[in-house]
Amino acid sequence: xxxxxxxxxxxxxxxxxxxxxxxxxxxxxxxxxxxxxxxxxxxxxxxxxxxxxxxxxxxxxxxxxxxxxxxxxxxxxxxxxxxxxxxxxxxxxxxxxxxxxxxxxxxxxxxxxxxxxxxxxxxxxxxxxxxxxxxxxxxxxxxxxxxxxxxxxxxxxxxxxxxxxxxxxxxxxxxxxxxxxxxxxxxxxxxxxxxxxxxxxxxxxxxxxxxxxxxxxxxxxxxxxxxxxxxxxxxxxxxxxxxxxxxxxxxxxxxxxxxxxxxxxxxxxxxxxxxxxxxxxxxxxxxxxxxxxxxxxxxxxxxxxxxxxxxxxxxxxxxxxxxxxxxxxxx
Numbered sequence: 344x345x346x347x348x349x350x351x352x353x354x355x356x357x358x359x360x361x362x363x364x365x366x367x368x369x370x371x372x373x374x375x376x377x378x379x380x381x382x383x384x385x386x387x388x389x390x391x392x393x394x395x396x397x398x399x400x401x402x403x404x405x406x407x408x409x410x411x412x413x414x415x416x417x418x419x420x421x422x423x424x425x426x427x428x429x430x431x432x433x434x435x436x437x438x439x440x441x442x443x444x445x446x447x448x449x450x451x452x453x454x455x456x457x458x459x460x461x462x463x464x465x466x467x468x469x470x471x472x473x474x475x476x477x478x479x480x481x482x483x484x485x486x487x488x489x490x491x492x493x494x495x496x497x498x499x500x501x502x503x504x505x506x507x508x509x510x511x512x513x514x515x516x517x518x519x520x521x522x523x524x525x526x527x528x529x530x531x532x533x534x535x536x537x538x539x540x541x542x543x544x545x546x547x548x549x550x551x552x553x554x555x556x557x558x559x560x561x562x563x564x565x566x567x568x569x570x571x572x573x574x575x576x577x578x579x580x581x582x583x584x585x586x587x588x589x590x591x592x593x594x595x596x597x598x599x600x601x602x603x604x605x606x607x608x609x610x611x612x613x614x615x616x617x618x619x620x621x622x623x624x625x626x627x628x629x630x631x632x633x634x635x636x637x638x639x640x641x642x643x644x645x646x647x648x649x650x651x652x653x654x655x656x657x658x659x660x661x662x663x664x665x666x667x668x669x670x671x672x673x674x
Contacts, residue, residue: 370467
């Protein structure tokens with residue numbers, strides 16, 4: 344039977360992910376997607392402490408904050424249609440109260456700094472080599488927050504600029520946490536608003552940069568999520584209705600390929616078992632006072648305990664408490 348697609352060969356990584364691993368995900372919305380899939384599988388993970396970041400310069404600024412004594416202040420925010428926004432971060436941190444906006448950003452940085460210090464692996468997903476600079480300051484922005492386009496200048500990083508920035512990122516992270524492993528990947532999401540040619544130039548810039556950096560650092564490697572999506576899953580049935588974002592099926596396929604590369608078979612099996620268990624947790628219980636529901640809850644607690652014993656580092660305390668609450672309600 345003829346082969347109907349070209350498979351992207353993903354080598355087995357020497358970096359091993361298990362339920363003992365601490366994983367950080369930073370970058371484009373694809374980092375959010377993959378990070379949430381690891382979180383849903385109950386890995387110890389943290390994703391995008393500044394919110395979604397698309398370009399290397401903004402990612403570099405984030406890690407500068409996470410590895411230094413730099414702090415967020417009220418001066419980093421501006422009034423934006425009744426809210427306070429910051430050009431350093433995503434709109435997720437917008438708030439109508441300036442003090443709360445600063446406080447939330449500060450707390451996020453502090454918790455992320457502690458996580459990064461003991462993290463085992465950080466995944467950095469690069470979305471675009473296009474950068475918007477605020478004309479008033481000449482500084483790159485992480486998000487334009489729907490401001491007047493005339494306030495910004497848009498430029499494509501050169502390969503040299505992108506490479507130098509990635510080198511700074513990897514060196515900064517490694518100096519802060521010498522034991523950490525860094526996985527670079529280019530987001531498979533096409534920035535089609537840039538135009539097809541411009542999007543290709545942008546992705547090519549990022550690919551050339553990552554290739555140089557992987558060769559320069561012993562603790563850095565590359566995962567081909569972009570290649571899997573663009574080549575192996577090139578059919579539009581693997582895209583959302585906007586024809587640019589990978590569909591849930593495509594994301595699941597890339598997630599499975601990532602697991603196959605970084606996890607041993609025991610962990611891969613555990614992810615499947617945990618996913619099935621989480622379906623029980625997320626199942627809507629209509630009549631929690633029925634005797635059958637109490638029995639169901641007890642069985643799920645036993646299942647959770649068994650999974651924890653079989654997979655050192657797996658923490659299902661929140662889920663066990665949920666089922667314990669159901670049992671206690673019926674006493």
